[in-house]
Amino acid sequence: MTAMLVNGLPSNCIHTEDRGLSYGDGVFRTLRVRQGKPLNWQRHFAKLRHDCNAMVLDCPDQDILLDEICQLSANRAEAVAKIIITRGCGKRGYAAPMTGSHTRVVNCQPLPQYPAELYVAGIQTQVCSIKLGHQSALAGIKHLNRLENVLAASECHKAGLHEGLLEDEDRAVIGGTRSNLFLVRHGTLHTPELSLCGVAGVQRERVLDWADQHATECKIRRLQITDLLAAEEVFLVNSLFGLWSIREFPGYLRTEHPVATRIRNWLDKDEV
């Protein structure tokens, strides 16, 4: 069961003319909640505010959002909260109205139970056949236009995989279908540069902080599959599953993931 609020009122309904439906004209965030408190809230809220600004959407007050998440997750030790902010209803036509009320949807669901094996042994994956298009005006923003992710995730789901690797149209590796990617080589971390596509998540930011605090260099740069094949470790991170090492994909097999394990332990311990 999902508990939901729309503009602060219990509802599971948005208007059929909402621009979030018509055009995907909005942004969202998905985050973990523990005892009514969203984990890494300051980072999530900063990203939400950034994305709203980038799309010229009013960002709700953070106290309102915190209060709504707390209300909805009251009966659960652990939950997943999703926040959607859309440009609200508009007249037909693509052009965004200069003014107008926005729509705020907050919902809470049970936390998915990922098999422990995925954390112990790492995951099997593959490179998705769809390649991400470039759009610098929207890159990095967690907006509601997610058909590329839908196509990629559907392909992986059919193959029985928990995650897939996404390349862009120039065959640069961008990340997982719903996660950011890091690789370890010669004691250095590397993660894709995301100015043309992809989403820079909160967990990615936390890994960059880990590197900073542990005197480990992290290079943000163009990566290709050949870089992954040459890496000692490759891992994926997001705010829900945390960190999964990649055990295997065609041409790649790693059974030990010491650096990723240290980072995961730190991420788990340092949740605020």
Added chain:
Amino acid sequence: MTAMLVNGLPSNCIHTEDRGLSYGDGVFRTLRVRQGKPLNWQRHFAKLRHDCNAMVLDCPDQDILLDEICQLSANRAEAVAKIIITRGCGKRGYAAPMTGSHTRVVNCQPLPQYPAELYVAGIQTQVCSIKLGHQSALAGIKHLNRLENVLAASECHKAGLHEGLLEDEDRAVIGGTRSNLFLVRHGTLHTPELSLCGVAGVQRERVLDWADQHATECKIRRLQITDLLAAEEVFLVNSLFGLWSIREFPGYLRTEHPVATRIRNWLDKDEV
């Protein structure tokens, strides 16, 4: 006032967990209705079916859609109907459910009244600053991920323009923000090739038919702004406004549009 049906029932509400909202996971069409009868229906329905197939969505029966449009537009001589088909509600997560009910939204609104001057003199336009990304997996489909169009149309709206010209990331001209483009040179029509981005609309198809029936060659190819500057005429078409000649954009001024006028007369007369 908009009259609406959701899955056949009077409603202005879709579920907050609908994948149309969450990911833009759906398709749509916008069409003119006269005396309860959608114009060029066979073409619109064929495109809807094509787009549903491309996205692995069940397409509703055309009799259901016709009946709903007729119901909603009963009191209007002229109207605009919009059909949205989404993948319905799903569990959280990008992967499309293998089965599940879809959501069908049909609404009717008054036909917008475009100033007569736009048809007589042609429109002023500009090249939009946003460039369309390439995505061959989605090109041509009228899906619900339309943020590029929103950004482009918003820019034009602020500039007081009725339409803008869209280029792709390689600076090929793709069309207007909500329309397809043609140019006339030495008695030949040219229109952009749309395999990497853009939407191939019903009105574009009708202009191709006009060319065919009037022994006029139409080349579907890569076009650039320099090709427009060298053209005798440039015009935009869509199912709502019909055909607008371009009178002016930076470096271009044409006050006579004889070919476009002949095509518009044919398009208007031949509506079925």
